[in-house]
Amino acid sequence: MIIDAHTHIWGGRYDDSTRTLLRACERFGISKLYVSGLRSHDSDESEIASLNADVYRFMKEQPDVAEGYCYVNPAHPGALNVLKRGIEQYGMSGMKLWVATFCDDPRVFPLVEQCIEYRIPILIHSFHKTVGQLPYETTGIHVANLAERYPEAKLLMAHFGGNCYHGIKAVRDYPNVWHDFSGSPFRRDDLDYAVEQVGADRIVFGSDMPITYLVNYGQVEEAELTAEQRELIYYKNTIRLFDRGLSGRPS
Template sequence: MWGIALIIDAHAHIWYPPSFSLEEFLKWAAKLGIDKLCVSKLPSLRPSSFSSFSEANKDVAEAMKAHPETVLGYCYVNPAYEEKAVREFRKCLEEYGMLGLKLYTDCHCLDPRVSPLIELAVEFNAPILIHTAHIQRRYIKGDPPTVSNSEDVAELARRHPKATIIMAHIGGGGDWEWALKAVRGVSNLMVDTSGSGVDLGMIEMAVREVGAERIVFGTDNFLSSGIGKIRGAELNERDRELILSKNMLRIIERRGLP
């Protein structure tokens, strides 16, 4: 597609049967030209228990084993489990060979219990993908206080300048213009293009505000719209290739994975 040799989805998920089939999901991804997918599995209830996230990580490891050329894994943990969460993350990195860490809404990203996980990620050159609400704090209604917004994720990246942090789904709703401006000066913070939103000009503004070198392609399982927003964006060849492939490939190679 577009003459690009490799397309990497930096933000995808595996879910629970019978509503989800990994084989079908990978088949549809391949039809759309997606070659590799970086996946996590979120426990169905939150705050997640240790048993639920460790079982979810085993499922990701099995998917990696079944599709080694296609599937890379993110470890999912609840930072509230502190040392147990750190040990689980280390196990995912060392034993399962996972790419990085996925954080959701079990804890706010600036909770002190998150820091040991970030430090371990830095040790292994592993990226951290963080679920992010793209809305200013004073406008957040109904969400739990553990939801992190773009300013929070930017502050986390500033506190850990050696970490590679990916802010999730600029297309996931909310005020993406504000979100992009909130993170534009933080060089170790990447943004992914995932989410169902396909607003006109979103990808182009991301390139203007943060630079193509800090954007990675993602779908959050919205495969068709994920590809469509990149296809429809007014991008030059260089920037399109950075977003679809080269930026995430650089992160994967830094982690030492094929």
């Protein structure tokens, strides 16, 4: 069983994106997808509404496969209402933050507090780059700040922070931070390093589809993992992460 906790529908490319996602499910035995809509780095209110509507449409068309993240721009004054609509009306399962603000910006705090109340995870794009860093692109340090402030929040730091030797180190002491290794810039031993630092029970499988899939699948298959650890990463940790009976604070 495989659950992909990090996939996308690209704005304006609904048919192409969803066709790719469903084809991957059929070819690679993926049981469930968690999907967010993305387009502009600093989406306005109308684009946010359109992207979330695309995800909701996919959820309705594929109820056995698709779950949604509500994508919000914390800089918008109506961001909290967008989140409530996504969770309470659309039935989405998490919140997605991208690059409009750092994840520890005070404007994010009301959103995080609402997610804590809902007991839903927050998928946070996180990337540390040598060149090309976007102005408000979150790194592991920002995730650590948010985890420190809200230990009961369930935070999913995407992409191992873009550089696992930077991102994982920043958050390894915060048990309310989970990790995915979605995307393609990773080396063979990155997953082994992450398991060594934070344990297999805080890592979930994500691909960044429709951008890539096999790179991330290969990471798991080639890593020095036990069968039990592979099961944790492929699906068991994701089930636990999205369990609304559990908070981010360890029992």
